[in-house]
Amino acid sequence: GENVEQHPSTLSVQEGDSAVIKCTYSDSASNYFPWYKQELGKRPQLIIDIRSNVGEKKDQRIAVTLNKTAKHFSLHITETQPEDSAVYFCAARVYNTDKLIFGTGTRLQVFP
Amino acid sequence: NAGVMQNPRHLVRRRGQEARLRCSPMKGHSHVYWYRQLPEEGLKFMVYLQKENIIDESGMPKERFSAEFPKEGPSILRIQQVVRGDSAAYFCASSPAGVVGEAFFGQGTRLTVV
Numbered sequence: 647g648e649n650v651e652q653h654p655s656t657l658s659v660q661e662g663d664s665a666v667i668k669c670t671y672s673d674s675a676s677n678y679f680p681w682y683k684q685e686l687g688k689r690p691q692l693i694i695d696i697r698s699n700v701g702e703k704k705d706q707r708i709a710v711t712l713n714k715t716a717k718h719f720s721l722h723i724t725e726t727q728p729e730d731s732a733v734y735f736c737a738a739r740v741y742n743t744d745k746l747i748f749g750t751g752t753r754l755q756v757f758p
Numbered sequence: 759n760a761g762v763m764q765n766p767r768h769l770v771r772r773r774g775q776e777a778r779l780r781c782s783p784m785k786g787h788s789h790v791y792w793y794r795q796l797p798e799e800g801l802k803f804m805v806y807l808q809k810e811n812i813i814d815e816s817g818m819p820k821e822r823f824s825a826e827f828p829k830e831g832p833s834i835l836r837i838q839q840v841v842r843g844d845s846a847a848y849f850c851a852s853s854p855a856g857v858v859g860e861a862f863f864g865q866g867t868r869l870t871v872v
Contacts, residue, residue: 652800680860680861682863688865689762689849689863689864689865689866690801690849690863691863692860692861692862695860735800735801737801743806743813743814744789744791744806744813744814744853745791745803745806745814745816746791746803746861747803748793748800748801748802748803749800750799750800751799751800
């Protein structure tokens, strides 16, 4: 079935450094890739998404890149801040459905 | 416009009891999804519903679990004869019709089976 792999599972960075989280997906027909941030005990919140007709999208300190050929997509956070600390999930939409398949999550810790 | 509302936020059930989890989608949203999150794990798809219709239940366990989204009222995820392994956070998400993929999550219901 459809699968999304996410790496790393944990990531620790110093405040101000960049953080990169990578995901691969199995369904070559997937065309929508959102990223969610989940703080401890809270709901997952959509932070950025990308559709398969573009290769990159940026929103302030957050950017997402997509390589359709390799079936990879990545989240880039620049100038990290302690409030960026959370679990980040990537997801891919199964083609011709409304179902999102999630990665296993990356716990990001930003140290002051 | 209130977000996706789930209740209760916390639910404790003894083994063998029934658990009912409710989800009211955002105003204007007609698609509802249920996900389960085990401690320290990711979100696992369970079921996708539209009003009065189950679209995809491929992630639902075959027994004890059921879901509905009636014409009036919230979506209900029902777990009969709960077991300890059902303890998890259950998240509901909703999206508007025709805007596939842009799902917004509720706060979740944390089910504890004792």
